[in-house]
Amino acid sequence: MRIDGKGRIDRTRPVTFRFDGRAYAGYKGDTLASALIANDVRVVGRSFKYHRPRGILTAGSEEPNALVEIVGPANQTPNTRATVQELFEGLAARSQNRWPSLRYDALEINDLAALFLSAGFYYKTFMWPRRFWEGLYEPLIRRAAGLGSLSGRHDEGVYEKAWAHCDLLVIGAGPAGLMAALVAGRAGADVILADESSEPGGRLLSDDGEIDGAHATDWVARVLAELASLPNVRLMTRTTVTGAYDDGTYGALERVGLHRSPRPNLPRECFWRIVAKRTVLAAGALERSVAFEDNDRPGVMLASALPSYLNRYGVVPARRVALFANNDSARSTARSLMAAGVEVVAIIDSREDAPDEPGIALHKGAQVIRARGRMGLREIMVRAGGREFRVEAECLGVSGGWNPSVHLTCHLNGRPRWSDALAAFVPVEGAVPGMLVAGAANGSFSTHGCLAAGAEAARASLAALGVAAGAVELPQAEDAPYQIAPLWAVPGKGRAWLDLANDVTVKDVALAAQEGFRSVEHMKRYTTQGMAPDQGKNSNVAALAVLADATGRGIAETGITTFRPPYAPVSIAAMGAGGRGMGFAPQRILTSDQASRDRGAPMVEAGLWYRPGYFPKPGETTWREACDREVMMVRCSVGVTDVSTLGKIEIQGPDAGRFLDFVYTNTFSTLPVGKVRYGLMLREDGHVLDDGTCARLGDQHWLMTTTTAAAGLVMRHLDFVHQAFCADWQVRFASVTESWAQFAVAGPLARDLVTSALGHAPDLPFMGCAPVVVQGVAARLFRISFSGEEGYELAVPTRYGEALFRDLTARAETMGGGLYGMEALNVLRIEKGFITHAEIHGRTTAFDIGMEKMVSGKKDCIGKVAATRAGLVGPEREQMVGLMPLTGSVLTAGAHLFAQGADLVRENATGYVTSVGYSPTLHSHLALGFLKNGRARHGETVRLVDRLRGVDVLCTVTDPVFHDPKGEKLRA
Amino acid sequence: MRYSGFRVITQGLFGNAGWKPAWRDPAPKAEYDAVIIGGGGHGLATAYYLAKNHGLTNIAVLEKGYLGSGNIGRNTTIVRANYFLPGNSEFYSHSLKLWEGLEADLNYNVMHSQRGLINLFHSDGQRDAFARRGNAMLNQGDDAVLLDREGVRELLPYLDYENTRFPIYGGLLHPRGGTARHDAVAWGYARAADQRGVDLIQNCEVTGIDIVDGRVTGVQTTRGAIRAKKVGMVAAGRSGQVAAMAGLRLPIESHVLQAFVTEGLKPVIDHVISFGMGHFYISQSDKGGLVFGGDLDFYASYAARGNLPMVEHVMEAGMTLMPMIGRARVLRSWGGIMDMTPDGSPIIDKTPIEGLFLDAGWNYGGFKAVPASGYSMAHLMATGESHPVAAKFGLNRFATGHLLDEEGTGSQHNLH
């Protein structure tokens, strides 16, 4: 219910929202949780395993119970913490993990069967009969498990990622964080102050404390005003720092649009990479509960959540509230509630020596032993001094003490230290390089302690940065000592909950210990304790205390499981922002791209590039028709294709030839100027890295081409070889792939076409190169061929590429030729037995592809020694061959080769097919493949079998060069 | 104590007070016939098969932390037999057959779920490479189905088929591929080994390997010296350090591989999906979390944690492949230490020291291998001979060039 005059909500701005289809009213500034409390909604969800009714436990992102689906116009967002979700007009939420409704949930039957559903029960059953696992047991388990649901529709929401850099990152804007930011901000450091909440202030907004004699929120307002006036301070609200990574890098999630009605183009979230020279972690502390029978009833809450709801949102969950604590912090809760007119019916303090609290029914040395009220708390049973009695209350605030938020200090493998005095884990110094921990996160729980620690951490950080800190006066605030008597679980017979979200009880932990799962990690994994959406923030410490008790060890010895990123869950969409669709990888576009598309060519991905598959003509109905025509066009007249995707590396310097000799297997230093040579490059492990041509443009000037796929790899390789092994050689190189557009002109009429384009005959021998001028533009001409026909490649600076492409196309068409695409290019090269990365797939050697003679015996080169290993040569190797079907059947790449009559089993597979195509030249399907000892087997018949696609064809083994084996056409 | 549904009910009726420890907690003896260094999946499986197949029960598994504290509890739980190189094919095929009988064998529900694994491809060339793989699987006697785009769409309607940088051409379906509950595999083997008399000794770190005249004689541990004529090093992730105690230098570098799990969700992904263009693979656990991962962080590391570049890359891959997961929230990320070998395949072999055996180099594929690895390592330790399915996992194959480079990226470090 709402309390007049309390809260920081804007009562002039009412907001309507829906929960499970019903309309409710709230105010701007409410969270969904506070608005539900205001409307006396007690049950907000169902638990994971037993489907027990659950209410709101906390007022923060650590909430284990109040997880709901937010239903938007386009999509739904599961597992949203009602305690974090801010209210906006039209917000629609629904409860999850229940069927058919939140009130009547069929699977609540699990709760009755709880005896049989103890920790790890599923490891002991569902084993028989075997096929029932996939067919029956697992589907049932899967359907019962899970929490919220995804719609299955694409998430069309807008998400962003961004970088930020700063001198000092302050995490958390409570008293310690505000003080740290103030000290550092005044000193002129670049400060980012990030806070998870919609409003900075931390516990100061919740608790009725004083600073400098006035309400603490006055101080908060003053500090925020000053920080806002400092240009070097950036305040990031609604921003959760989710992970600490190496070298001062932090991940942070900002809720940009989740708190307002959806608008197009408004990002929902932004994932920040914050790079900070220094960090102050002032993330505060989280209150923890105490386990007792049925402590999961709706209405049982953390004591500290009550003043948060009261002072931030002006709501209380009930008129009659009881409190159960083992420390002093519930006392201020009681005072705040009473001041607001709420009846505090009892404080049950487990400490025999608890301080007195006038005006309240205080039970010292007492324990709550049971909660009652399935759909909402009605009463609690209390045991005090051997006596048991009932206390009627609709809400019970529990405080089992405070856990410093050490999470981020653990992300780089720091292990927090157990403090007996605080009965909590505290961070160890230096756990994250450059990070200091201040305030409650470091175990200083008083307001004064937080303010002082924040200022001191900022000063120390500034000193490390070499920035002088000015004098900042510490404000006056309470400095009460923290007194606690540990109490983790109240002894009793019933089920007492530790992990509310995953339904892990004290009995489960005890059972784990009984069954030998005594390591804290075993216990966690066996019971699923701490593996739920809150990652054990509410329960881990209590659970390991129970385990310590069950195993007769101390808590420090028992240890704690590791906190790992993210601190609070982060949507995949936010961390993956920019990855959708085309954003996933760069697109590389040829200068001829539009011209190809204009002709209806389907563009296919080739690495990051797009290349035309084929150029359909009117009347052609299949790609094969176009491909066959283009192949015959190249064989009979002339074809033009864009080969700019090949990597191009310019190499210059007096030692360039020597360098090429070192990276290629064959010799280049002897190549005359104006000539081109085919080269093979090995990895140092002796396998083929890449192949291509290299042209000598001048005495000290070379141009290397690489395959499209390996362009970057080869560049990196050259840089390595040079810098690592011969840095003193005078050679330099640069990738010029994007600087030149290059077009292949191939066919019997290629020379005519080039003559027409240049205005004079090219006068180049096979494997020659020369500078030329094409229509006034300085260009490079190479006489090389990947088709087996007389071929030229003409390269111009990229900006002239499209014009030259269109010009060459037009000229070719007047000669009866035209464009050809990737499909025809592939057939042409298969006919000639030319390899691509289908053949040099990383496992092939020069020996395998019949090029071992290209490995010069006269010089060293990269990969030469390793290539001589016994396993890389010899008849056991699969060697490249051609394959021609005996009948005209289709062949498929990926098929395996068998001897005739052999059983089709792995042991008999003697090779495989890498490339196939239909050759209109030879009127046959052709294949390239690898066959064991293949070069010695030309003329043999083998069986080509593709069981996946039902292909089974007898083939003749041939030389890989099917067409013009003597290369007469090339040299014509 | 045999596990069954009946036992769960009867124990439940008596307050579950009668459940016994899953394994004993013995103190180490002064001598065993064999000791296994490493109480992870592979070590526990080795112990189990030594006892079951070879009758060797006077043996111990020495674990420096808790049983299953390494990669057996940090992986993405995928079980498959979709390799194509001879050497790998028969090994993983054998492993899958062992998986299929594992629950009955161990009397422990490891939740092996053969829900089908789909490798997507995005070009004709990739299709051909997967066809070669699928045919190899069929030739091995395993299962494979080549799906076209529409075939994939039928199974996985929620993928993005329109707005994609790398359009889906089809996929290779491995119907018997799937997942298993990773921790349960360690516990199941541990319990079954213990029942056959194997001593599982936790919190017992090996600090030295005793060698006399080229023969192993035992180990030094934080819980005292233990004599043994046979010692198996089964400590993937820490193989280098363990082998160094015997003066060996291994062809292994240690790398970090991260993995991720989301909050629980109602069933939405029914298969295991692998997206090679993005180095991304995903499945949904029985609890409802989406379990997924990507590529190595790519730097040698023992930190068992990673950094944001790979985290973000994995999320971006997920978003381009299946934008429907955008609103699922990552709950936890973690890292495992991978024994990376030069060719990406494992090592199960003798060492130059007599009586000292090595099972290592599982790269990022050790989980599915656990049964066959234990089976083969047990065979090797008991008989001194390699089991036929693991015969090609020799330690000297790098020197001789008899490589098993399934990816084709090379047989030098860090190419995988």
Added chain:
Amino acid sequence: MRLTCPLCGPRDRREFYYYGAAEYLNRPAPDAAPEAWDDHLHNRDNPAGLVQDLWYHEQGCCSWLKVTRNTVTHEIVTVEPVAGGAA
């Protein structure tokens, strides 16, 4: 993770390509024993602690860098160009 490139300054890890142990710099002579090549290409100390390994500032100055680094803490101790002053 951030590396300080001697030429470009502190940069995020994603600008760099990782190659492996600095052992790759010690290429044996062509006529060295097979064992030397096996060691060079394959066998590694692989320590949990300080290592020297090779990184390439691929999205920067294209320098190959020798980085002294801790594999347990990820602390980066030094970064120097492989090619000395010549890079």
